[in-house]
Structure formats: C-alpha cells, structure tokens
Amino acid sequence: MASMETDQVQQQATDIQEEPIVGMLDVFLLCLCLGIVIYWFFFRTEKKQEVQQVKKLTVTPSVGRSMDSGFISKMKNSGRNMVVFYGSQTGTAEEFAGRLSKDAQRYGMKAMVADPEECDMEELSKLGDIDNSLAVFCMATYGEGDPTDNAQEMFEWLQEGGTELHDLKYAVFALGNKTYENYNTVGTYVDKRLAELGGERVFELGLGDDDGNLEEDFVTWKEKFWPAVCEHFGVEATGEEGSIRQYSVTYHEDISPEKVFTGEAARLNSFKTQKPPFDAKNPYLSPVNVNRELHNGGDRSCMHIEFDITGSRIRYESGDHVAVYPINDPELVHGIGEALGLDLDVVFSLNNLDEESSKKHPFPCPCTFRTALSHYVDITNPPRTNVLRDLAEYADDAKDKEFLLRLTAPTPEGKKEYSEWVVKDQRDILTIIRDLPSLKPPLDHLVELLPRLQARYYSISSSPKVHPTSIHITAVLVEYNTRTGRPAKGVATSWLRNKIPNGPQKHTVPIFVRKSQFRLPFKPTTPVIMIGPGTGLAPFRGFIQERHYTKEQGRDMGETVLYFGCRHEKEDFIYDNELNEYKNNNTLTELNLAFSRDGPKKVYVQHLLAQNKASVWNLLDKGAHLYICGDARNMAQDVNKVLREIVISEGGLTRDQAEDYFKKMHSKGRYAADVWS
Numbered sequence: 246m247a248s249m250e251t252d253q254v255q256q257q258a259t260d261i262q263e264e265p266i267v268g269m270l271d272v273f274l275l276c277l278c279l280g281i282v283i284y285w286f287f288f289r290t291e292k293k294q295e296v297q298q299v300k301k302l303t304v305t306p307s308v309g310r311s312m313d314s315g316f317i318s319k320m321k322n323s324g325r326n327m328v329v330f331y332g333s334q335t336g337t338a339e340e341f342a343g344r345l346s347k348d349a350q351r352y353g354m355k356a357m358v359a360d361p362e363e364c365d366m367e368e369l370s371k372l373g374d375i376d377n378s379l380a381v382f383c384m385a386t387y388g389e390g391d392p393t394d395n396a397q398e399m400f401e402w403l404q405e406g407g408t409e410l411h412d413l414k415y416a417v418f419a420l421g422n423k424t425y426e427n428y429n430t431v432g433t434y435v436d437k438r439l440a441e442l443g444g445e446r447v448f449e450l451g452l453g454d455d456d457g458n459l460e461e462d463f464v465t466w467k468e469k470f471w472p473a474v475c476e477h478f479g480v481e482a483t484g485e486e487g488s489i490r491q492y493s494v495t496y497h498e499d500i501s502p503e504k505v506f507t508g509e510a511a512r513l514n515s516f517k518t519q520k521p522p523f524d525a526k527n528p529y530l531s532p533v534n535v536n537r538e539l540h541n542g543g544d545r546s547c548m549h550i551e552f553d554i555t556g557s558r559i560r561y562e563s564g565d566h567v568a569v570y571p572i573n574d575p576e577l578v579h580g581i582g583e584a585l586g587l588d589l590d591v592v593f594s595l596n597n598l599d600e601e602s603s604k605k606h607p608f609p610c611p612c613t614f615r616t617a618l619s620h621y622v623d624i625t626n627p628p629r630t631n632v633l634r635d636l637a638e639y640a641d642d643a644k645d646k647e648f649l650l651r652l653t654a655p656t657p658e659g660k661k662e663y664s665e666w667v668v669k670d671q672r673d674i675l676t677i678i679r680d681l682p683s684l685k686p687p688l689d690h691l692v693e694l695l696p697r698l699q700a701r702y703y704s705i706s707s708s709p710k711v712h713p714t715s716i717h718i719t720a721v722l723v724e725y726n727t728r729t730g731r732p733a734k735g736v737a738t739s740w741l742r743n744k745i746p747n748g749p750q751k752h753t754v755p756i757f758v759r760k761s762q763f764r765l766p767f768k769p770t771t772p773v774i775m776i777g778p779g780t781g782l783a784p785f786r787g788f789i790q791e792r793h794y795t796k797e798q799g800r801d802m803g804e805t806v807l808y809f810g811c812r813h814e815k816e817d818f819i820y821d822n823e824l825n826e827y828k829n830n831n832t833l834t835e836l837n838l839a840f841s842r843d844g845p846k847k848v849y850v851q852h853l854l855a856q857n858k859a860s861v862w863n864l865l866d867k868g869a870h871l872y873i874c875g876d877a878r879n880m881a882q883d884v885n886k887v888l889r890e891i892v893i894s895e896g897g898l899t900r901d902q903a904e905d906y907f908k909k910m911h912s913k914g915r916y917a918a919d920v921w922s
Contacts, residue, residue, distance in 0.1 A: 546742070
C-alpha cells in the first residue's frame with residue numbers, strides 16, 4: 246500500500262515537469278484579469294458617481310405627520326392621556342381593557358387600548374410627558390404562573406428592570422383562578438415591579454377570580470377605581486351613562502364573494518389556499534382521520550380524534566397543545582336571526598372609529614351576520630354586565646329596560662340578581678332575547694358587543710415519534726341541562742362530535758399547535774411519575790408512547806409510573822387495552838388504577854399515592870420528574886396535599902422544608918402541571 250502511494254507521487258511529479266511553463270489557460274486568465282482592471286478604473290467609476298448623485302435626492306415628509314409609530318406618539322397625536330395594556334390568552338383581559346378604555350370618556354379621561362407585544366415598553370418612561378397620564382394593566386396569569394403569549398416580552402423587560410419609571414402613574418387588574426397554585430402571579434408581579442421601578446400606584450391591585458365570579462370582581466374593582474382616578478387627577482365624572490359605540494357599520498350590497506370572509510381567522514381566502522407556516526392567525530384545515538368513542542357504556546361520551554397533518558409542515562412534541570377553532574351551533578345562530586326578525590346573510594363591516602387604533606375591526610370584515618355569529622362571536626356563554634347594559638336601550642318595554650338596568654347596576658342587589666338570573670341560570674344571549682321579547686337590538690351592535698369566540702385547547706395525546714403525521718386528542722363531550730331545564734352543549738365538543746370520517750371526503754377542522762413546557766426529561770433513564778385521572782391521561786398517552794419507542798430502540802429506560810382514575814372500570818377506563826399492553830411489555834413500571842364508583846368506598850388517585858408513599862418518595866429521592874394533569878379545582882389540590890404529606894413523613898422534612906422542596910422541583914423542571922377548572 247505504501248509503495249503504490251510512492252509510485253503515484255513520482256508519476257504526478259513527472260507529469261508536472263513535462264507541462265509547459267505558460268499554458269493557454271494561463272494566457273486566458275491573464276487577459277481576463279487585465280480586462281477587469283481596465284473596466285473598473287475607466288467605466289465603473291462613472292457609474293458609481295451617477296449612483297452617488299441619485300442618493301443625494303431626498304423626500305421631505307409631510308408637515309405635521311409623525312414618523313414615530315410608538316404608543317406615546319399615538320397618544321399625543323390623538324389627545325389621549327390614558328393607555329390600557331392587556332395580557333390576554335383567551336380574550337377576557339383584552340375585553341376588560343376595552344371596557345376601561347370605553348369608560349374613560351365618562352370620567353374626564355381619553356384612553357386607548359394597547360397590546361404590549363406591539364409596543365416598545367421602554368416608552369413607559371416618557372408617559373410623564375403627557376399631562377395627567379395614566380397606564381392601566383389588565384394582566385392574566387396563564388399555565389403555571391406564566392405571562393400570556395402577548396405579554397411575554399413585557400414581562401421579561403420588567404424582570405430585566407433597566408428603565409426608571411418615576412413619572413409613571415399606574416394601576417393593575419389581575420385575572421386568575423384560585424384553583425391554580427400560582428393564583429394571579431403575573432398581575433401581582435407587574436403591580437409590585439412597577440412600584441419598584443419608581444412608578445406611582447394610583448389605585449390598589451385588583452384580583453379577579455375566574456373560579457368565582459370574575460365579572461363581579463372586575464365591576465367591583467373598577468367602580469372604586471374610577472373615583473380614585475378622578476380624585477388623583479382632579480377630574481370629574483361627566484355623568485353620561487349612555488352607550489358609546491366603538492365601531493361604525495357599513496353594508497355591502499354589491500361585493501364580490503371572493504372579498505368576503507367566510508370564517509377565516511385573519512387572512513382572506515386562507516381556507517381556500519392553505520400556505521404554511523400555520524399558527525393562530527393561519528390555522529391548518531386538518532382532515533379528521535379517526536373519531537371514535539372511548540367509553541364502553543354509561544351516560545357520558547369521550548372521543549378519541551385524530552387530525553391528519555400530512556404535508557402541513559406542522560411539528561409538535563409530546564405534551565404540546567393543539568388549538569381547535571370551533572363553529573357555533575347553527576340552531577343558535579338561526580334562532581338569533583329569527584328572534585330579531587333579521588336577515589343573517591347581509592354582508593357588512595364594522596370599522597373602528599378610533600383612527601389611531603391598530604385594531605381596525607373587531608373580527609375579520611367584511612362578512613355576513615351568519616358568519617359573524619357562527620365563527621367570530623361567543624353566543625353560548627352568559628353575556629357580561631356591560632353587554633346587557635348597552636343592550637337595555639333597545640328594549641321597547643319599559644319594564645324590560647328597567648330590569649336590565651337594575652340587573653347590571655354595580656349595587657349589591659344588582660350583582661346578586663345578575664349572578665342568579667344570568668350566571669347561575671346560564672342564560673346565553675338567545676335565551677335572554679327570548680325571555681325579554683321587547684329586546685330587539687340591531688345585529689351590528691350586538692356582534693360588536695359580544696366577545697370573540699376563542700379557540701379551544703386540548704392536550705395532545707400522541708407522540709410525534711410514533712405518529713409524525715397525525716395529532717391525537719381526547720375530549721369529553723359536554724352536554725347538560727341548566728337549572729332552568731334548558732339543554733346546553735359545549736361549543737367545540739358538540740361540533741367535533743359530528744366530524745366522523747365517512748367516505749373519501751373527510752371533515753376538516755382548523756387547528757394550530759401551541760408549544761408547552763410540559764415535557765419528558767431529557768434523559769430517558771430519569772424516572773417519571775404521571776398522575777392523570779380521566780382525560781388528564783391525554784398527554785401521558787403521548788409520554789408513554791415516546792418511552793415505549795425509546796425502549797424499542799434498545800436504550801435504557803427509567804421507571805415509568807402512571808396513576809389513572811375513572812368512575813367505572815367497565816365503562817370509562819379509556820385506552821385500557823393500550824395501558825395494559827404497556828404494563829405487560831414493561832414500558833409501564835407501575836399502572837396504578839383507581840375506580841371511584843366500583844367499590845363500597847370512593848377511591849381516587851390521591852388515595853393510591855398515599856398507599857404507595859414509600860415508593861413515591863424513593864422515586865422522588867432518585868430525581869424523578871413529577872407530572873399532574875386534569876381537574877384543578879379538586880384533584881390537583883388533593884394530590885398536592887398528599888404529595889407534601891409524603892415528603893414530610895417519608896423524607897423527614899418540616900412543612901416549610903416540604904414547600905421549599907417542591908419549589909425547587911418546579912424551578913429545576915422536575916415538577917409540571919397541566920390543569921384546568
């Protein structure tokens with residue numbers, strides 16, 4: 246081998262010696278280089294000078310037109326002195342921000358609503374340049390004490406804290422849910438941090454609890470907030486309580502169908518011409534491959550649905566969420582048109598009267614009223630007090646009008662009556678219109694007032710390693726009767742129920758994926774404890790699929806422990822065959838099952854955890870990752886109590902040490918919860 250290489254080198258040397266010193270190729274290259282030099286010095290210089298002369302031309306901007314698009318500039322140009330920021334995931338905080346902005350006119354202020362994601366928050370330090378200026382923050386807490394997607398950058402900016410805000414006057418209303426461990430964490434932090442940076446708190450922090458009566462919490466707070474604002478700035482309430490419209494309506498008689506929205510989230514005709522990437526503003530129309538019942542009996546239904554994402558370029562991880570854009574029940578939509586005696590197929594647009602607002606329409610326009618009621622506005626949840634108060638002026642019967650005004654008054658009597666008649670009786674807008682026959686609001690004002698119909702989020706119950714071209718969800722059908730006997734249905738699940746594949750033409754559903762922090766540990770050898778009764782099993786099905794896939798690749802696997810519970814083993818033990826198979830092939834180290842209604846005493850997952858306290862502690866002590874998914878109001882709280890007792894009894898920690906133990910687990914990514922109320 247060495248002699249062969251030597252011969253080759255010698256032959257190459259001989260070849261080189263036999264070549265002429267200057268070849269034709271060398272002559273050609275030399276001429277080419279000379280030509281380039283001549284071109285550069287004699288011709289290129291003239292063109293360069295011409296270009297430089299063109300660059301000297303300038304365009305003078307129009308006098309008085311600001312080139313600055315920041316929120317401070319917008320406020321100055323439009324004579325505003327109040328800005329209301331919102332951190333919103335489901336639309337409620339944005340709705341509350343809009344209500345505060347609308348109310349401002351009644352209290353001597355002029356306000357604008359702003360999305361912090363679209364603003365340079367450094368400008369807060371300049372708010373003092375505007376006389377009697379005020380910033381209000383409506384901040385929702387999302388997930389495990391996290392800021393909403395649109396408030397993430399603002400939250401990080403506050404944490405960095407590089408700007409002094411000594412001229413800032415502010416107030417905060419926080420939106421949360423007491424059943425969650427991190428109740429109103431974001432709003433509380435924003436309120437505290439703004440003060441630390443030098444801001445002056447004009448009114449106390451408001452805490453809204455969605456597990457109780459969020460509407461009442463907000464109304465109670467703002468009824469005290471406005472007098473405090475008036476006193477602080479020396480302004481007086483105008484006393485005007487009439488409806489103030491934010492949008493004007495335009496009707497389109499002769500318009501091409503191609504220019505009319507038919508349910509698209511943002512881009513016109515995006516459902517006809519699908520283009521990635523797909524997200525909240527551009528959802529993917531996914532065909533439904535599978536829609537099957539998981540329950541084997543009983544009076545409840547649980548669906549296993551598989552969305553086809555072949556060719557969509559959608560990527561997901563186990564533990565992520567998939568969002569579904571539902572459509573309202575056609576019977577409710579038709580009922581509203583029938584009750585008001587109006588044509589739902591009229592094409593219209595709602596245009597913002599505020600020219601400085603970045604939100605030109607409340608939803609995609611132009612569209613028909615049928616489309617607006619079907620795709621864009623929420624017609625199933627009980628309407629809030631501000632909606633009913635504005636609609637009261639359209640009641641022809643004085644008694645109906647007086648009733649609505651009394652119902653929406655910020656008095657103890659009004660709050661109680663609203664809670665009973667609207668919230669507890671779960672009256673939707675159609676039911677209210679039918680119960681008050683003289684109430685005939687114009688459709689354009691009605692759809693302006695109603696909140697946006699939000700996407701529904703589901704924990705993905707599959708692993709991309711096993712199912713790279715499909716996304717699975719596990720959803721319980723929501724159907725019940727209100728206390729007045731009226732049938733009520735969940736918007737999304739009742740709509741999905743009918744999406745059953747039948748033949749080559751499949752039903753499609755608009756979806757997009759939202760990333761989550763709910764993740765398996767990086768090392769497959771790390772033990773995991775998963776606690777998920779009912780549909781709380783969904784993300785763990787994906788986790789188990791992934792652990793099984795890794796195991797099949799021949800890699801070592803840590804202990805994989807599942808705690809699952811349901812009512813009856815024979816009725817609602819979902820994915821029973823799969824779980825038993827995973828137990829038999831040792832993918833699942835432990836399969837702990839609690840069937841609460843099958844024995845003389847109710848047994849839940851927290852009872853099994855207490856029984857297995859020694860093994861639970863051993864796994865935690867080995868560095869196991871702990872996951873909880875399911876009901877936040879009862880299950881998650883009870884499980885957390887038992888886990889703390891286990892750490893105290895088995896780990897020999899004090900109660901304070903146990904709290905610190907779980908805080909450290911959370912900060913290190915060893916504890917994660919995906920819960921809902």
